[in-house]
Amino acid sequence: KNQVEQSPQSLIILEGKNCTLQCNYTVSPFSNLRWYKQDTGRGPVSLTIMTFSENTKSNGRYTATLDADTKQSSLHITASQLSDSASYICVVPSNTGNQFYFGTGTSLTVIP
């Protein structure tokens, strides 16, 4: 069964600190993995797309890693800001792109 699982479910960190969010997937065949940021009451916004050949990809303070062998990905946020408070969702599409499998998300709260 195609599934995407994330941990932790929620996380509270102090402003300025780093954190790492985890994603495990069983979607097969695999083509790419996406990380989205979703603010409360808003649509998800793409942070990064990683193909099976990419191990690390950065987008500003966000760095995503992918291990296609173990089917794991992580999203590392450095020097967190209050505006980073949101839900971070790991998403893996089917190889046709007709369906996207969403994780349950990690709710991140950054406190001053």
Next chain:
Amino acid sequence: EPEVTQTPSHQVTQMGQEVILRCVPISNHLYFYWYRQILGQKVEFLVSFYNNEISEKSEIFDDQFSVERPDGSNFTLKIRSTKLEDSAMYFCASLRLAGASYNEQFFGPGTRLTVL
């Protein structure tokens, strides 16, 4: 910057009524999607649409649901007879063709549907 738009932002309806949720995808995009998110739960895929027909649909997308692209710009989701459990945030998304699964998917701001 082009964006996906959705209307209305909030719809309140009585159980058993029909609702139509509207989306305007980004103009040069050819793949369209509807998702729902029940409060506090994860985003769930409903249906994908390409070349004026459904590409794939989930178990959630039963006979009560239908999608349409009536005029080349709007993309609609119709729920024929709403149930209490249809209360959720509904998101529309689109992406370009050409290796669709590698393209970035853009989401609209969502329509919050409340069924009373």
